[in-house]
Amino acid sequence: MPVQCSSCSKNRAVLRRPKTGHSLCKECFFIAFEEEVHRTIVAAELFKHGERVGIAASGGKDSTVLAHVMKVLNERYSYGLELMLLSVDEGITGYRDDSLETVKRNQEQYELPLKIVSYEELYGWTMDAIVKQVGLKNNCTFCGVFRRQALDRGAIMLKVDKICTGHNADDIAETVLMNVLRGDIARLRRCTAISTSSEGDGVVPRCKPLKYAYEKEIVLYAYFKKLDYFSTECIYSPNAYRGYARTFLKDLESIRPSSIMDVIHSGENLSVRDGVKMPVQGTCSRCGYISSQALCKACVLLEGLNRGLPKLGIGKHHRLHGKLLSQEPLTEKEERKLKAVEF
Numbered sequence: 320m321p322v323q324c325s326s327c328s329k330n331r332a333v334l335r336r337p338k339t340g341h342s343l344c345k346e347c348f349f350i351a352f353e354e355e356v357h358r359t360i361v362a363a364e365l366f367k368h369g370e371r372v373g374i375a376a377s378g379g380k381d382s383t384v385l386a387h388v389m390k391v392l393n394e395r396y397s398y399g400l401e402l403m404l405l406s407v408d409e410g411i412t413g414y415r416d417d418s419l420e421t422v423k424r425n426q427e428q429y430e431l432p433l434k435i436v437s438y439e440e441l442y443g444w445t446m447d448a449i450v451k452q453v454g455l456k457n458n459c460t461f462c463g464v465f466r467r468q469a470l471d472r473g474a475i476m477l478k479v480d481k482i483c484t485g486h487n488a489d490d491i492a493e494t495v496l497m498n499v500l501r502g503d504i505a506r507l508r509r510c511t512a513i514s515t516s517s518e519g520d521g522v523v524p525r526c527k528p529l530k531y532a533y534e535k536e537i538v539l540y541a542y543f544k545k546l547d548y549f550s551t552e553c554i555y556s557p558n559a560y561r562g563y564a565r566t567f568l569k570d571l572e573s574i575r576p577s578s579i580m581d582v583i584h585s586g587e588n589l590s591v592r593d594g595v596k597m598p599v600q601g602t603c604s605r606c607g608y609i610s611s612q613a614l615c616k617a618c619v620l621l622e623g624l625n626r627g628l629p630k631l632g633i634g635k636h637h638r639l640h641g642k643l644l645s646q647e648p649l650t651e652k653e654e655r656k657l658k659a660v661e662f
């Protein structure tokens with residue numbers, strides 16, 4: 320027998336909400352999903368009237384749903400935001416070039432301006448070229464560090480006040496787990512924050528309106544709304560460590576559906592004892608970006624690539640930063656040692 324929507328009691332239910340277990344019709348699910356995002360935005364005061372907001376858009380399901388929902392809510396609740404799409408082109412043939420085509424279609428569908436910044440123009444290296452040099456083991460380290468800065472640089476070009484990203488509840492729970500497993504206290508404290516203020520010049524505040532949205536619901540929303548998104552995985556994935564955290568969480572979720580929220584809440588409620596040493600933020604002496612070392616991670620990674628010593632930025636070689644700063648060549652012994660580092 321067809322199940323009735325438990326919200327409107329009129330239409331036939333087409334899905335059971337993973338988050339609440341309610342059987343809903345399409346329209347009631349859309350409203351429930353959008354209203355939850357709206358409540359998240361209002362409760363955390365993510366935006367102010369009149370702000371320019373860049374939506375980090377990759378063409379994937381999360382950022383496509385984010386762009387769609389932000390546009391809907393901005394109109395429905397008169398947020399008064401000026402929305403635009405901001406994309407990063409990592410230079411991955413057969414992946415990003417295709418997903419950027421999706422973003423370009425989204426730009427027309429949602430009538431939002433779009434800015435694309437590329438690794439090639441910012442750093443002189445595409446991910447294709449980086450992978451040729453470093454192989455497939457640490458490529459995501461390069462990509463992650465470069466992306467963070469690329470988004471900031473794009474945001475500054477667009478003169479936006481804020482960037483919002485499509486991180487969903489599953490992503491955040493995975494990150495909490497990874498930071499616990501790595502013992503990364505500084506990141507653990509930051510990763511559950513729904514918004515971050517500017518940490519210094521060149522760093523644009525960020526926020527995550529989908530922080531409490533389950534990935535499963537985002538997929539359902541995109542599917543039933545027939546949104547145009549790109550679902551292929553990066554050809555240089557998998558980021559093995561995140562993959563394990565993801566599988567582990569999915570297993571937990573199948574036994575206890577609230578696991579994702581539970582992990583996020585645990586992360587939010589962990590506090591760091593006074594006296595625990597935290598990295599002190601300064602600025603990179605080469606590019607001016609925030610950094611707790613003399614050179615920021617992106618500059619060290621780039622220097623390594625440009626010197627043909629890509630391992631320079633992987634692991635801890637702070638000792639060598641002085642030499643990098645003064646452009647001094649490494650000694651043969653230092654080079655030999657670096658080349659011998661196992662990834």
Ligand code: SF4
Nearest residue numbers: 459462463553555556
């Ligand atoms: Fe970049 Fe790795 Fe993500 Fe591919 S999987 S886009 S290489 S971070």
Ligand code: ZN
Nearest residue numbers: 603606615618
């Ligand atoms: Zn730098």
